[in-house]
Amino acid sequence: MADYLTADKKQEIFGNYGKSNTDTGSPESQIALFSYRITHLSEHMKRNHKDNGTNSALLRLVGQRRRLLDYLKAKDIERYRAILKKLNLRK
Numbered sequence: 001m002a003d004y005l006t007a008d009k010k011q012e013i014f015g016n017y018g019k020s021n022t023d024t025g026s027p028e029s030q031i032a033l034f035s036y037r038i039t040h041l042s043e044h045m046k047r048n049h050k051d052n053g054t055n056s057a058l059l060r061l062v063g064q065r066r067r068l069l070d071y072l073k074a075k076d077i078e079r080y081r082a083i084l085k086k087l088n089l090r091k
Contacts, residue, residue, distance in 0.1 A: 004040055017086065027072045028083045034065040035087050 013036055015021040018029030041058040045051065069091075073080040084091055 005037065009036075017083070027068050027075075028079065031065055031068050031072070031083055032087060034061050034068070035089070037061055038065065 010024075010033065011021045013032050014023050014029045017032035018024070018026045023029050038058065038061050041054055041061065044054055045058060048054065069080065069083075069089075072083065083089075
């Protein structure tokens, strides 16, 4: 596990975007966690543009978040719009 993402930080993310601090499975909490990790890896890539391993991990995370967003959009459009607004994601 990366040192930038501590257990406390994860609980904070799940508490802010999920139903509770232990709500690790809801699409909203997963999307928020992926967004946090994507932001961190994007900053890393700005400094280390030749890091191919991190680049592939970043692309994989973006794809996972996209699939979760598509799932949420199909299931409940209001929750989808709410999480986009909360995380300032554009669509």
